[in-house]
Amino acid sequence: MEIVKNVVCPFCGTLCDDIICKVENNEIVGTINACRIGHSKFVHTEGAMRYKKPMIRKDGEFMEISYDEAIDKAAQILAESKRPLMYGWSCTECEAQAVGMELAEETKAVIDNTASVCHGPSVLALQDVGYPICTFGEVKNRADVVVYWGCNPMHAHPRHLSRHVFARGFFRERGRPDRTLIVVDPRESDTAKLADIHLQLDFDRDYELLDAMRAVLLGHEIHYDEVAGIPKELIYEAVEVLKKAQFGILFFGMGITHSRGKHRNIDIAIMMVEDLNDYGKFTLIPMRGHYNVTGFNQVATWQSGYPFCVDFSLGYPRYNPGETGANDQLQNKEADAMMVIASDPGAHFPQRALETMAEIPVIAIEPHRTPTTEMADLIIPPAIVGMEAEGTAYRMEGVPIRMKKVVDSELLSDREILEKIVERVKEIKASK
Amino acid sequence: MEHIIKNGIVYDPLNKIDGEKKDICIRDGKIVDSVNEADANVIDASGKIVMAGGIDPHTHIAGAKVNVGRMYRPEDSKKDVESRLAGKRSGSGFSVPSTFMTGYRYAQMGYTTAMEAAMPPLLSRHTHEEFIDTPIIDHAAYPLFGNNWFVMEYLKEGDVDSCAAYVSWLLKATKGYTIKIVNPAGTEAWAWGGNVHGIHDPAPYFDITAAEIIKGLAEVNEMLGLPHAIHLHCNDLGHPGNYETTLASFDVPKGIKPNPKTGSRDAVLYATHVQFHSYGGTTWRDFVSEAGSIADYVNKNDHLVIDVGQVTLDETTTMTADGPMEYDLHSINGLKWANCDVELETGSGVVPFLYTPGAPVPSVQWAIGMELFLLINDPGKVCLTTDSPNAGPFTRYPRVISWLMSNQYRSNLIENELHKWAQRKSDIATIEREYSFYEIAQVTRSTPAQVLGLSDTKGHLGVGADADVAVYSFNPETQDPSSDYMALEEAIQNATCVLKDGNIVVKDGVVVNIGIHGRTYWIDTQLEEGIYNEVVTDVEKKFKQYYSVNFQNYPVQEEYLPRSTPVNGVML
Numbered sequence A: 001m002e003i004v005k006n007v008v009c010p011f012c013g014t015l016c017d018d019i020i021c022k023v024e025n026n027e028i029v030g031t032i033n034a035c036r037i038g039h040s041k042f043v044h045t046e047g048a049m050r051y052k053k054p055m056i057r058k059d060g061e062f063m064e065i066s067y068d069e070a071i072d073k074a075a076q077i078l079a080e081s082k083r084p085l086m087y088g089w090s091c092t093e094c095e096a097q098a099v100g101m102e103l104a105e106e107t108k109a110v111i112d113n114t115a116s117v118c119h120g121p122s123v124l125a126l127q128d129v130g131y132p133i134c135t136f137g138e139v140k141n142r143a144d145v146v147v148y149w150g151c152n153p154m155h156a157h158p159r160h161l162s163r164h165v166f167a168r169g170f171f172r173e174r175g176r177p178d179r180t181l182i183v184v185d186p187r188e189s190d191t192a193k194l195a196d197i198h199l200q201l202d203f204d205r206d207y208e209l210l211d212a213m214r215a216v217l218l219g220h221e222i223h224y225d226e227v228a229g230i231p232k233e234l235i236y237e238a239v240e241v242l243k244k245a246q247f248g249i250l251f252f253g254m255g256i257t258h259s260r261g262k263h264r265n266i267d268i269a270i271m272m273v274e275d276l277n278d279y280g281k282f283t284l285i286p287m288r289g290h291y292n293v294t295g296f297n298q299v300a301t302w303q304s305g306y307p308f309c310v311d312f313s314l315g316y317p318r319y320n321p322g323e324t325g326a327n328d329q330l331q332n333k334e335a336d337a338m339m340v341i342a343s344d345p346g347a348h349f350p351q352r353a354l355e356t357m358a359e360i361p362v363i364a365i366e367p368h369r370t371p372t373t374e375m376a377d378l379i380i381p382p383a384i385v386g387m388e389a390e391g392t393a394y395r396m397e398g399v400p401i402r403m404k405k406v407v408d409s410e411l412l413s414d415r416e417i418l419e420k421i422v423e424r425v426k427e428i429k430a431s432k
Numbered sequence B: 001m002e003h004i005i006k007n008g009i010v011y012d013p014l015n016k017i018d019g020e021k022k023d024i025c026i027r028d029g030k031i032v033d034s035v036n037e038a039d040a041n042v043i044d045a046s047g048k049i050v051m052a053g054g055i056d057p058h059t060h061i062a063g064a065k066v067n068v069g070r071m072y073r074p075e076d077s078k079k080d081v082e083s084r085l086a087g088k089r090s091g092s093g094f095s096v097p098s099t100f101m102t103g104y105r106y107a108q109m110g111y112t113t114a115m116e117a118a119m120p121p122l123l124s125r126h127t128h129e130e131f132i133d134t135p136i137i138d139h140a141a142y143p144l145f146g147n148n149w150f151v152m153e154y155l156k157e158g159d160v161d162s163c164a165a166y167v168s169w170l171l172k173a174t175k176g177y178t179i180k181i182v183n184p185a186g187t188e189a190w191a192w193g194g195n196v197h198g199i200h201d202p203a204p205y206f207d208i209t210a211a212e213i214i215k216g217l218a219e220v221n222e223m224l225g226l227p228h229a230i231h232l233h234c235n236d237l238g239h240p241g242n243y244e245t246t247l248a249s250f251d252v253p254k255g256i257k258p259n260p261k262t263g264s265r266d267a268v269l270y271a272t273h274v275q276f277h278s279y280g281g282t283t284w285r286d287f288v289s290e291a292g293s294i295a296d297y298v299n300k301n302d303h304l305v306i307d308v309g310q311v312t313l314d315e316t317t318t319m320t321a322d323g324p325m326e327y328d329l330h331s332i333n334g335l336k337w338a339n340c341d342v343e344l345e346t347g348s349g350v351v352p353f354l355y356t357p358g359a360p361v362p363s364v365q366w367a368i369g370m371e372l373f374l375l376i377n378d379p380g381k382v383c384l385t386t387d388s389p390n391a392g393p394f395t396r397y398p399r400v401i402s403w404l405m406s407n408q409y410r411s412n413l414i415e416n417e418l419h420k421w422a423q424r425k426s427d428i429a430t431i432e433r434e435y436s437f438y439e440i441a442q443v444t445r446s447t448p449a450q451v452l453g454l455s456d457t458k459g460h461l462g463v464g465a466d467a468d469v470a471v472y473s474f475n476p477e478t479q480d481p482s483s484d485y486m487a488l489e490e491a492i493q494n495a496t497c498v499l500k501d502g503n504i505v506v507k508d509g510v511v512v513n514i515g516i517h518g519r520t521y522w523i524d525t526q527l528e529e530g531i532y533n534e535v536v537t538d539v540e541k542k543f544k545q546y547y548s549v550n551f552q553n554y555p556v557q558e559e560y561l562p563r564s565t566p567v568n569g570v571m572l
């Protein structure tokens, strides 16, 4: 048995890089340090069916084809369509995303990642009011107040608490006892159970609560007995904790980005964090889900100037979320072909978007059988980044880490597949 | 491929050539004595200016905070776009252009080297990823050392040797080029929401002052024989009255002997964007220029080179590792604030800024920059920068050059567009000096090349230099830059011909070919092995406890350097 150390986990945005993999006969048979979700990803216990060969749908049935045929077919579809949509990107590495941007440019496509259905509101908010963040190590070493708002890391980011709340840091030698943990969640979640203060607000009342907290912070009184279902005394108490923080951190998740108010919730959350810097130090970090959702936003930004919802139809990048997002393109029936990579819109998009997907050619670059591949006309399976292929990923707060290749695969990587498609698209266009 | 650039009017200060008619011959990417004229591609430069490719020693073009500047300002991206054309990628952004566009825009102005001036070590992989997508230009990145816990602890203990070993390790791990120091002790204070004031105010807990950090790192720099001097962004940036801190900082490394293993610099201190550090008064009301005092110091001392950070009077995006400064700026202008504190190493902030020409403070800031250029006698001590994009985007260099060459251009601006404070609170209106083309070639070519330690191959047109050449359609024999300043600005904005490594990359102001990828310069240096290993062991131990990534996953792999170009300092 071979032991591979310092492996980076291709599951969530916490991007743990201390995983040890046990390898036997070119197969990962066990892990050390990984959370249960990461572990199951490494050892394929999730029961998903893995594609070994590209497949094309003929008369309703899938049949195997070669990579060359699949790449040619994909290139034909993209070169012939007027307004292709390229969506996903959050579970692959940055070099593949970079090639994807070039492909989008070459085919005058709209390119978008899963941020548009998760932390899209956070992106819009940071474009409104700013983005005061820090890296994880700052939290571990300095934070005496930690807030989780609208997220349940015990389930979605299993090692997040152990790394940032329970861990001992330079100025927080005792770890957990040195920190006050506030959880804001309408549910009695497993994370909330660990909190020193649980603000169990009413559903969809995040904005009101934040507004009240900001008002208190700015020296005003609350004239109601409770706001958003929280007694005012508890709000005063919580604000007092925030004000007294030497170093505070607000982690926030989809419970607030997708509750009523959406990006306005994040606007005011960011402004509250800014206000808190008049007292001590306070920063925030969005709890990004997919392990490299952040990376796509970085790559798209440095190449085009925009983090997602990028439209190349005019030959230069345009950005207009609400028009150039994946769902906008599908629901408005603008997209006439779709390439999905490293994500599963088939399982997550609303019905109206799926209706368009059913009508247009869909290419899926995807290792496993998913609701999306069920809808696809062409399936191209890649090697899995972080296990069978290497490349860069960005942790939720922007720290870039190189993903490792632990075992070999005969399959092409996402990057290789995309490079070949770009090349073929160029040939097709040159021949016209 | 061979080229001969014929009959151009050549300005090449490192070879003391001042406007001579001269042919430049190129073979295999290098300047050579002669080529076979029958086979060579002839570039007719009659009546045109020929200079080495421009060098930007301090700009912000790649990495985490640069990308935040792009990401959180779609309103800036909309202001300028680049379309996809054959062999070229598209892009967007006025003050912070996207990566491909950055390479194109530098090349169009005849610039072929640009240095990213602030790289948080933990995020250095990000900077190098953006370099991969930045075409044409040679580049390097400056890792931040001035608030680094290891540096502060070693220097606090007086252990300069261990500090040097650590610096050499970190330069290698991050593939960085120099010791960059930003608001020493102040950014660590900012991790708790504070700042330091002046060079004798210690950082919390670490109890070490800016003066001690600057001194220690200057010593380390020369122990390691680095090509560049320490690169210092002084304390108190942007505060009225800060010139005293600036002068005190300048004095700190005085007396240390320069010891570069490559190149030929004399300076032991490179002070950056000094315009932001030349302020008198006590508040924004009684704020005045102290550029005269700063210029006087530079004129009397030979241990330093500065760059200016000229305000260009645009709407732009400020970005720096000076975290507390950006928070202050946000508190003043109320515009959106981005920040990123980086564990054990540094911080950063980003805030948009409008340098409105008619407003009092920006008018004086513009005047201070110009005063520095014009009151420092020796252009061998000044580099032209806008601290892009902090005081304005690099695409305004042609305008800055035209201001320097035309008193009339400046006077028109002062009389017609600037707030009267420019005249009342500075001496700019009384200064008639105009730069010559030779002096322009100094502040944009030879001086940066020399102080960066790259003057063997960069910043000149002598035999053996890299064939990075710019040809500008402005005829000094028939045109007077003093009066024809608009034509000059246009000529430099869109060079007639630019070669990079002997490939024609720009023709008539348009990028025609991206040539080969730019070099990434980085420092390979190592002190005695015993202490080096001791220090690395110490670093590894602290990584386990205090970093959020594993020690083995920290160094930037060679995969991120498509054209790795190590520069040696002291080696075992």
Ligand SMILES: [Zn+2]
Pocket (backbone or CB within 6 Å): B058, B059, B060, B117, B273, B320, B387, B388, B390
């Ligand atoms: Zn700078």
